[in-house]
Amino acid sequence: LGGSISRAIQQMSNATIIDEKALNDCLNEITRALLQSDVQFKLVRDMQTNIKKIVNLDDLAAGHNKRRIIQQAIFNELCKILDPGKSSFTPKKGKPSVVMFVGLQGSGKTTTCTKYAYYYQKKGWKPALVCADTFRAGAFDQLKQNATKAKIPFYGSYMESDPVKIAEEGVERFKKENCDLIIVDTSGRHKQEAALFEEMRQVSEAAKPDLIIFVMDSSIGQAAFDQAQAFKQSVAVGAVIITKMDGHAKGGVSQQLRVLSFLLVLESIWMNLKSFDVKPFVSRLLGMGDWSGFMDKIQEVVPMDQQPELLQKLSEGNFTLRIMYEQFQNLLKMGPIGQVFSMLPGFSAELMPKGHEKESQAKIKRYMTMMDSMTNEELDSSNPKLMNESRMMRIARGAGRPIRDVMEMLEEYKRLAKVWSKMKGLKIPKKGEMSSL
Ligand code: GDP
Numbered sequence: 001l002g003g004s005i006s007r008a009i010q011q012m013s014n015a016t017i018i019d020e021k022a023l024n025d026c027l028n029e030i031t032r033a034l035l036q037s038d039v040q041f042k043l044v045r046d047m048q049t050n051i052k053k054i055v056n057l058d059d060l061a062a063g064h065n066k067r068r069i070i071q072q073a074i075f076n077e078l079c080k081i082l083d084p085g086k087s088s089f090t091p092k093k094g095k096p097s098v099v100m101f102v103g104l105q106g107s108g109k110t111t112t113c114t115k116y117a118y119y120y121q122k123k124g125w126k127p128a129l130v131c132a133d134t135f136r137a138g139a140f141d142q143l144k145q146n147a148t149k150a151k152i153p154f155y156g157s158y159m160e161s162d163p164v165k166i167a168e169e170g171v172e173r174f175k176k177e178n179c180d181l182i183i184v185d186t187s188g189r190h191k192q193e194a195a196l197f198e199e200m201r202q203v204s205e206a207a208k209p210d211l212i213i214f215v216m217d218s219s220i221g222q223a224a225f226d227q228a229q230a231f232k233q234s235v236a237v238g239a240v241i242i243t244k245m246d247g248h249a250k251g252g253v254s255q256q257l258r259v260l261s262f263l264l265v266l267e268s269i270w271m272n273l274k275s276f277d278v279k280p281f282v283s284r285l286l287g288m289g290d291w292s293g294f295m296d297k298i299q300e301v302v303p304m305d306q307q308p309e310l311l312q313k314l315s316e317g318n319f320t321l322r323i324m325y326e327q328f329q330n331l332l333k334m335g336p337i338g339q340v341f342s343m344l345p346g347f348s349a350e351l352m353p354k355g356h357e358k359e360s361q362a363k364i365k366r367y368m369t370m371m372d373s374m375t376n377e378e379l380d381s382s383n384p385k386l387m388n389e390s391r392m393m394r395i396a397r398g399a400g401r402p403i404r405d406v407m408e409m410l411e412e413y414k415r416l417a418k419v420w421s422k423m424k425g426l427k428i429p430k431k432g433e434m435s436s437l
């Protein structure tokens with residue numbers, strides 16, 4: 001999706017005359033890409049109208065920053081449309097809060113409840129889990145197992161069949177025990193049913209939650225809209241957690257957008273346990289790279305002792321052939337840093353497109369063979385002029401490849417250097433500022 005949008009913008013900026021038709025063609029292309037990804041129609045139409053209002057054709061005709069102007073307008077519009085604008089209730093440490101989870105059966109409530117509790121427990125909170133699901137056999141066992149594994153206090157019953165009673169007793173008990181985050185797991189049904197909504201209403205009345213989180217499976221697509229609205233009509237849903245973002249066949253950012261565009265009826269959107277941050281999301285969607293996600297990923301997967309060096313290199317912004325060589329090694333190994341770089345636009349999507357991994361690997365190996373014929377001076381220089389023809393000929397001979405292969409490799413280097421240069425001046429977070437989950 002990001003690819004086709006970027007292509008549309010690219011095409012338009014290549015056009016010699018930017019008139020209304022060229023802009024319309026570009027917008028239509030983008031609209032088609034969004035609709036093909038099942039993004040809600042109204043959202044797409046509003047975006048198109050707004051962009052037309054913002055983008056001034058005279059500016060485009062005169063200036064040379066067409067691409068930037070249009071990309072920025074699309075970026076702003078998508079952000080505006082997707083930004084819920086409000087944030088939901090946030091529990092405060094040491095002050096008792098009740099959070100209730102609702103959602104259909106199998107959406108991931110029980111799993112997410114435990115993750116949520118565990119997340120806060122690691123930060124020094126005193127969470128507790130209440131199993132108010134008496135509908136599904138085995139529900140209490142599942143929660144008990146999860147809670148025991150994570151060493152989180154829990155409450156539930158094999159005998160009691162009234163979820164309202166359990167919710168009431170559980171909340172009361174954990175309030176007495178000075179828990180500061182009491183999480184109420186509830187039952188679901190396979191379908192949206194009146195009985196389920198009535199039960200949620202009653203449980204909510206008994207538990208008096210400060211926040212109700214609606215849990216939704218990311219694969220449901222357009223049905224998200226109806227489901228979110230149905231839950232919102234019976235209880236005061238304040239946030240949604242979208243689960244199963246991992247490993248879904250359709251996966252990726254367009255899948256997320258699709259779901260999101262149907263969830264704008266809600267105030268606060270979380271992707272798994274991270275609160276949804278609209279700018280990096282749209283950035284990624286438009287193939288502009290996601291720098292904050294990138295930082296998170298570095299902290300998550302690069303060993304602590306290797307982080308400073310990598311971040312230092314990034315913040316200097318000097319992309320040398322040696323760095324490219326090292327990153328190729330990582331990409332081939334698909335080690336931790338390989339994962340990091342796969343998040344950068346240009347690094348993986350273009351270098352290793354899905355379905356062409358074999359050819360891409362062969363290409364990268366070919367590049368590396370040529371780089372093996374380079375001198376240290378060449379590898380460590382960030383001066384593109386250094387690579388004159390005689391040097392290229394020498395490298396080609398040394399690697400036993402035609403000179404056009406060397407030129408191709410250097411083109412790739414230039415492209416990646418451009419991506420890399422966006423990281424220049426990157427703020428390096430201090431220890432403890434790292435968000436990880
Ligand atoms: P509940 O009925 O809403 O309580 O859903 P559960 O928490 O029992 O989850 C239903 C199934 O989905 C279980 O097999 C979970 O392991 C699985 N599941 C839940 N969350 C995720 C997720 O984020 N990713 C994946 N891959 N599976 C999940």
Ligand code: MG
Binds near residue numbers: 109110111133139
């Ligand atoms: Mg459950």
